[in-house]
Amino acid sequence: MNEKVKGFLKPLAESLLAVFIGFFLGAIILLAFGYSPFEAYYWLLRGSLGSTSGIASTLSYATPIMLTALTFAISARTGIFNIGAEGSVYFGAIAAIIFTNIYGNVLFGLLMGMLVGAMWGLPAAFLKVFRGVHEVISTIMLNWIAWYAVLYLVTGPYANPSDPNKTILVPESARLPLLGGSNLSVGFILAIVASIIVYYILWHTELGFGMRASGMNPKGAEYGGIDPKKAIIWSFVIGGFASGLAGAVEVMGRPPTYAISQGMANINGYGFDGIGVALVGRNHPLGIIFAAMFFGMLRAGTTMMQIGAGVPLEIIYVIQGIIVVAVAIPGLIDIFKNLRRVRA
Amino acid sequence: MSLGSSIVPILVTSLMAMVPIVLTSVGAVVSERAGIVNIGYEGIIMISAFFGAIAAEVSGSWFIGLLGGAFVGALLGMLHGFITVYLKGDHIIPGIGINLLAMGLVPFGIVAYWGTAGQHQVPDTVRVPNWNTTYGNISPMIIVTLVITFVTYWVLFKTPLGLRIRAMGENPEAADAIGLNVEKYRFWAAVYGAALAGLAGAYISIDWVGAVTKNVAAGRGFIALANMVFSGWNPLMALVGGFLFGFFDTLAIWVQSSQVVPWQFVQMLPYVMTIIIVAGIIGKVRPPKWDGRPYKRE
Numbered sequence: 001m002n003e004k005v006k007g008f009l010k011p012l013a014e015s016l017l018a019v020f021i022g023f024f025l026g027a028i029i030l031l032a033f034g035y036s037p038f039e040a041y042y043w044l045l046r047g048s049l050g051s052t053s054g055i056a057s058t059l060s061y062a063t064p065i066m067l068t069a070l071t072f073a074i075s076a077r078t079g080i081f082n083i084g085a086e087g088s089v090y091f092g093a094i095a096a097i098i099f100t101n102i103y104g105n106v107l108f109g110l111l112m113g114m115l116v117g118a119m120w121g122l123p124a125a126f127l128k129v130f131r132g133v134h135e136v137i138s139t140i141m142l143n144w145i146a147w148y149a150v151l152y153l154v155t156g157p158y159a160n161p162s163d164p165n166k167t168i169l170v171p172e173s174a175r176l177p178l179l180g181g182s183n184l185s186v187g188f189i190l191a192i193v194a195s196i197i198v199y200y201i202l203w204h205t206e207l208g209f210g211m212r213a214s215g216m217n218p219k220g221a222e223y224g225g226i227d228p229k230k231a232i233i234w235s236f237v238i239g240g241f242a243s244g245l246a247g248a249v250e251v252m253g254r255p256p257t258y259a260i261s262q263g264m265a266n267i268n269g270y271g272f273d274g275i276g277v278a279l280v281g282r283n284h285p286l287g288i289i290f291a292a293m294f295f296g297m298l299r300a301g302t303t304m305m306q307i308g309a310g311v312p313l314e315i316i317y318v319i320q321g322i323i324v325v326a327v328a329i330p331g332l333i334d335i336f337k338n339l340r341r342v343r344a
Numbered sequence: 345m346s347l348g349s350s351i352v353p354i355l356v357t358s359l360m361a362m363v364p365i366v367l368t369s370v371g372a373v374v375s376e377r378a379g380i381v382n383i384g385y386e387g388i389i390m391i392s393a394f395f396g397a398i399a400a401e402v403s404g405s406w407f408i409g410l411l412g413g414a415f416v417g418a419l420l421g422m423l424h425g426f427i428t429v430y431l432k433g434d435h436i437i438p439g440i441g442i443n444l445l446a447m448g449l450v451p452f453g454i455v456a457y458w459g460t461a462g463q464h465q466v467p468d469t470v471r472v473p474n475w476n477t478t479y480g481n482i483s484p485m486i487i488v489t490l491v492i493t494f495v496t497y498w499v500l501f502k503t504p505l506g507l508r509i510r511a512m513g514e515n516p517e518a519a520d521a522i523g524l525n526v527e528k529y530r531f532w533a534a535v536y537g538a539a540l541a542g543l544a545g546a547y548i549s550i551d552w553v554g555a556v557t558k559n560v561a562a563g564r565g566f567i568a569l570a571n572m573v574f575s576g577w578n579p580l581m582a583l584v585g586g587f588l589f590g591f592f593d594t595l596a597i598w599v600q601s602s603q604v605v606p607w608q609f610v611q612m613l614p615y616v617m618t619i620i621i622v623a624g625i626i627g628k629v630r631p632p633k634w635d636g637r638p639y640k641r642e
């Protein structure tokens with residue numbers, strides 16, 4: 001087998017193996033708590049892929065996590081761990097609501113969501129570059145700060161006077177068009193386009209080359225005339241654009257809500273899901289497209305699973321967590337090969 | 345309620361709030377002194393809070409509950425240690441994985457085990473007995489935390505074992521050259537760190553808060569990491585920093601009840617303070633040289 005095919009197949013096999021481990025251990029946990037894993041997985045699949053509306057739902061759940069995965073992947077390629085997608089999603093969503101109510105235009109809403117999301121990426125970038133604060137600590141703290149700041153806006157100034165369960169609505173003129181009579185909006189296509197743009201930036205521009213070079217070897221990159229500080233700031237900014245867009249798309253293109261619902265339930269968790277998506281997609285924008293659809297499937301099937309099999313929907317987060325731990329095991333495939341050799 | 349009359353209760357509550365942060369920070373100091381970075385403490389606190397509560401309720405003993413929490417923490421530390429020390433894997437990603445796992449396992453477990461959504465109240469009979477004073481509850485775990493902190497400091501800086509642990513984070517090549525088993529020291533340092541985080545988790549669920557919730561750690565695992573940086577990787581300073589964070593945590597609740605500012609902004613205070621303190625302190629302290637770097641024998 002030639003090297004290029006091998007370099008593609010091995011990570012793919014490792015990701016698939018990690019997914020298998022996730023479902024396998026998930027099944028054991030389900031059994032331990034007295035549920036039937038077969039029933040749970042059957043309803044999960046039926047809910048996500050068993051009907052046209054299920055598939056539409058799978059793809060619309062894939063949309064925001066594809067974008068938040070890009071945030072994590074861009075930073076990982078630059079050699080940092082930006083866990084702050086969550087905060088940018090909140091700010092992207094509230095910005096889309098605020099600004100579409102000022103001027104009810106789709107493009108304006110998307111743009112403001114992206115801009116505000118990108119701006120929320122800056123504090124962590126500056127703390128990293130100018131003060132050397134580890135981004136894992138700063139982004140997590142900023143996520144909490146974003147949570148309370150946006151919660152204040154959601155329950156205070158932008159609360160819906162006629163419905164206490166949500167914010168004011170995105171006006172009809174600023175809602176994303178739906179695809180062919182389904183509940184899936186063009187937001188999905190925007191996410192795919194964003195993935196391709198990120199791929200292009202990372203592998204076909206000077207900026208992207210600088211980002212990847214400082215990710216692989218910051219000292220070497222600096223010696224080669226690349227400024228790692230600039231690369232880091234740009235990775236936070238581009239990442240913030242993606243997550244801000246995720247928030248905007250979520251409120252502008254997800255019928256029937258078109259608002260932020262109580263407790264911010266419809267916009268929270270995407271940042272963390274994105275980390276899993278990015279890792280399973282091997283931090284590659286094209287891998288992320290498929291990984292996002294897979295994780296979208298998990299989310300879309302949970303309601304059916306909860307109703308059909310009576311299994312608490314949180315089990316899918318357990319499975320996702322196990323998958324990420326499994327992805328972290330270096331040379332997962334090699335370990336299994338060695339085990340076989342030992343036995344044989 | 346004026347600040348003057350509530351200052352003693354605030355200080356007492358600060359001591360209670362200090363415990364999980366100090367325990368986790370002190371464990372993280374040992375782990376990082378040996379070169380192992382673990383950002384999964386947040387998840388370890390959550391999972392241990394859950395299993396610690398189960399252990400206490402099943403056995404009917406708060407002591408078993410605390411031990412159970414520490415044990416579950418140690419198991420997660422072994423998982424992290426195995427991936428980072430023996431398989432030479434990345435230090436950050438398994439930590440992220442443990443945090444994500446906890447975000448699923450704890451809400452799932454609350455529904456699956458107790459049948460309640462979102463939160464479970466631990467019965468008073470299996471909670472750690474506190475001294476009820478006029479200024480608020482005082483848990484014996486405050487004293488345990490002080491003892492653990494001072495003993496850890498003493499071992500780390502005054503004994504040959506501590507010298508060896510620190511060598512694993514500063515210069516594992518030299519340690520290896522004189523015949524020390526780098527992997528063994530690093531692995532057990534990681535396990536010690538996670539076990540203390542586990543104890544912190546059980547403390548939250550069966551002592552201080554007395555409940556298991558979806559957000560039982562509330563960022564304390566990360567605040568503990570920030571506090572570790574603040575301490576300059578020194579257990580005694582981690583005690584001082586932990587008290588400060590505990591104080592801000594408590595002050596936030598006090599300001600909230602006085603309704604001077606919207607409660608959301610008050611809730612932000614501990615996180616804002618964490619960022620400000622870490623940003624102000626960094627550059628003045630230096631992590632162990634081999635912190636977070638896998639050691640492979642040439």
